[in-house]
Structure formats: structure tokens, C-alpha cells
Amino acid sequence: MGRKKKKYVEDHIFRIYPDYPLMVLDKIAWAKAGANDPLHFHYYLEIGYCYEGQGTIMSEGKEAAFSPGSISLVAPNLLHATRNENGVYTMWGYLFVDLEDFVKLFSFIDERMHLKLCRQLFYGIQILDERKHGQITSLLKQIFKAADEKKGTYKVQIMNMLCAFLFMLYDVLEHDHMAEEEAVSLPLLPAIDYIFDHYMEQIKVGELAAMCHFSESHFRKVFQKMKGLGPVDYINCIRVREACWRLQNTMEPIRIIGEKCGYLSISSFERNFKKRMGVLPAKWREERRLYRKKERGEYEIKKILVEEQK
Structure with missing residues (x-):
């Protein structure tokens, strides 16, 4: 009898600074994600937009299906993993938001709203369809574009767009049946x-x-x-x-x-x-440490290749 393979949690850790509590990663391609890939945490609210591919996001005994045009919300500190359908690659854009630090930057967000944003609204896994939420999708894509172009006061623009984006999500989720099921x-x-x-x-x-x-x-x-x-x-x-x-x-x-x-x-x-x-x-x-050293080396090589192609 073969030895049973252990599953374990691998924490994907990012560092986001309080004065800009946001990380933007766009057009990230994921290869085959098998059933044995480990679950992982993020410290932050993960907002994803699926450009290509389909599959499910697994979390704590539950799963939610995604396809091109899906907007995914994964709560902070939640065990989860993405399973691509039939081993086909997927392509995503991501926002990682430190909600606690983000709301502190806006004085008009009172304690009650703070609680709802950080504790009661964004938890579990939720999937929205861009066909039903065109305005939200458009704003999300504008954030990706501004982060890519990095023109002028792009960070301030992104923070303002993100504020509008989160409150739009709030209005949708507050009255959506998904929020009621998770309650x-x-x-x-x-x-x-x-x-x-x-x-x-x-x-x-x-x-x-x-x-x-x-x-x-x-x-x-x-x-x-x-x-x-x-x-x-x-x-x-x-x-x-x-x-x-x-x-x-x-x-x-x-x-x-x-x-x-x-x-x-x-x-x-x-x-x-x-x-x-x-x-x-x-x-x-x-x-x-060995992996990060190798990762930094690969990043530098990719950066050189991209610059040479421009």
C-alpha cells in the first residue's frame, strides 16, 4: 500500500504598505492546477477578474464556479485554491486590498460602515458575472489599466476608483442572495x-x-x-x-x-x-529562501526579454 500524500497549507504572502494598501497583478496566467495543489491564505481581500479559462475556487468545504468574465471575491485569511477545469490554463487580473488600512484613509467611512466592509461584507468566496455588473467590471478594468500605464498621479486615481468600486460591491452584495446564504x-x-x-x-x-x-x-x-x-x-x-x-x-x-x-x-x-x-x-x-532567490533571477531575465522586445 502506497504512502498517503499529505496535504498542507502554503501561505502566499505579500507586503502592502498602509499609505497604499493595494497590490495590482494583471494578466497572470496559471497553468494546470491539480486536485492536490495546497490550499493557501492571503492576508488581504482578493479581487480577481477571469480573462480566460474556467474551473472552481475551493474553500473550506465549499466551491464556486468561474468562467471568462467572472469577478471573484476571496475573503482575507481564508483557505482557498483555484482548480482549473480539464487542466487548461487560466488568465486572471488581481487586486489585493488591505481593507483595514484602506478604510483608515477615508474619514467619511464611519465605524458602522468600517465593520460591514471589513467583517460582515467581504467574507467567504463570492463570484459575480460581468454581464450583470457591467459598471463594476468597467471600473475594475480601469484600475488595471491605470496600474499598468503608471501615468501622473495614478496611485491617487486608483485609490479613488477602488473606493467607488468597493462601495458598488457593497450595494450589490448587501442585497444579493449570496450574502444572505453566507449570513x-x-x-x-x-x-x-x-x-x-x-x-x-x-x-x-x-x-x-x-x-x-x-x-x-x-x-x-x-x-x-x-x-x-x-x-x-x-x-x-x-x-x-x-x-x-x-x-x-x-x-x-x-x-x-x-x-x-x-x-x-x-x-x-x-x-x-x-x-x-x-x-x-x-x-x-x-x-x-532558495525559491525566492531563483524567482528573483527569473524575474530579471523576463524583464530583460520584455524590454528587448519593446
Whole structure:
């Protein structure tokens, strides 16, 4: 009997600065995405536009179909992966938005609207069809164009267009049946918010259940149904995700990283990390550094080739 292949979470980490809480990636082609590709997190709201190809976006026990012209919304910190249909490549444009920092730049967004934008509106996975939402699609394409051309005060223009874009989405989703179907997970939000704010501390499932006014046994059942994994596994996913960022972007010792991510011992940290990432933290850090070095080299080569063709 063959050895069962482990699935693990790989966190795709970007850094977005508070004064410009946005990353734009356009015309990104993805080759075959198999059923065994790992799920991953983003710290930010992911907004995608599908130019070519079709398939599904998988997340926490659910899936949503996409095709050319689809606009996808993937909530921050959500396990997900794209599965291309029949192994055919797809082409996407992406916006990654740090909602928390974005809303701080606009004084007219009050606390109530802030809460809806950041906690109640953009969560789960949602797909919109450009044929039904032409104005939203047009604005999204204008953002891609401005980011590509980089003319004049393009960053200010993009931020203003993004503000209008998000409020258009708000109006659509606020009254759309998709938002109503996902509303069943809202009772878990106090616990989810607490996990993201306190993952570095020792968290008891009973306390999370009390925040949501559930018994512990009922909370575990609801959490498993809504999120696709139990609360303890979910906490460990968040901790490992944060550990990945520290391993990749700092020189902190592995023991210190484990402690900062909520693990009481290095053995517990290494056991949980390997369970989700397939290798020990030290090995993962080494592999990522080698990969990023190779990636930078390939980027420079591609950049030269593009410039030579112009």
C-alpha cells in the first residue's frame, strides 16, 4: 500500500504598505492546477477578474464556479485554491486590498460602515458575472489599466476608483442572495476575530463558544460545518501562517518564532508546522529562501526579454 500524500497549507504572502494598501497583478496566467495543489491564505481581500479559462475556487468545504468574465471575491485569511477545469490554463487580473488600512484613509467611512466592509461584507468566496455588473467590471478594468500605464498621479486615481468600486460591491452584495446564504456563519465572527487578534496567546475553545453564545459541543459542530475544520485546527492554521511570514521575512530564531505564534514548546511548534507544511520550520525557511532567490533571477531575465522586445 502506497504512502498517503499529505496535504498542507502554503501561505502566499505579500507586503502592502498602509499609505497604499493595494497590490495590482494583471494578466497572470496559471497553468494546470491539480486536485492536490495546497490550499493557501492571503492576508488581504482578493479581487480577481477571469480573462480566460474556467474551473472552481475551493474553500473550506465549499466551491464556486468561474468562467471568462467572472469577478471573484476571496475573503482575507481564508483557505482557498483555484482548480482549473480539464487542466487548461487560466488568465486572471488581481487586486489585493488591505481593507483595514484602506478604510483608515477615508474619514467619511464611519465605524458602522468600517465593520460591514471589513467583517460582515467581504467574507467567504463570492463570484459575480460581468454581464450583470457591467459598471463594476468597467471600473475594475480601469484600475488595471491605470496600474499598468503608471501615468501622473495614478496611485491617487486608483485609490479613488477602488473606493467607488468597493462601495458598488457593497450595494450589490448587501442585497444579493449570496450574502444572505453566507449570513449563517455570522454568529462565528466574534470567535474568528478573537482568534486573529489573540492567536499568540493560549486560546480555550470553551471561551470562544461563550463569545458566540453557544455550548462548547454545539460550537465545535457549527465551526466544523462552516469553516471545514475544527476550531483547534483553525487556530493552528493561523499560527502556522504567521510563522511562515516570520520565517520568510525575519532572522528570528525558530524557537522565538514558535513562542510569538502561540506555541509553548519548540516541539509543539515543529509538530504542528510539519503537519501543515510538510517539512520542519528550518527546512521550510531554507527552501523558501532558495525559491525566492531563483524567482528573483527569473524575474530579471523576463524583464530583460520584455524590454528587448519593446
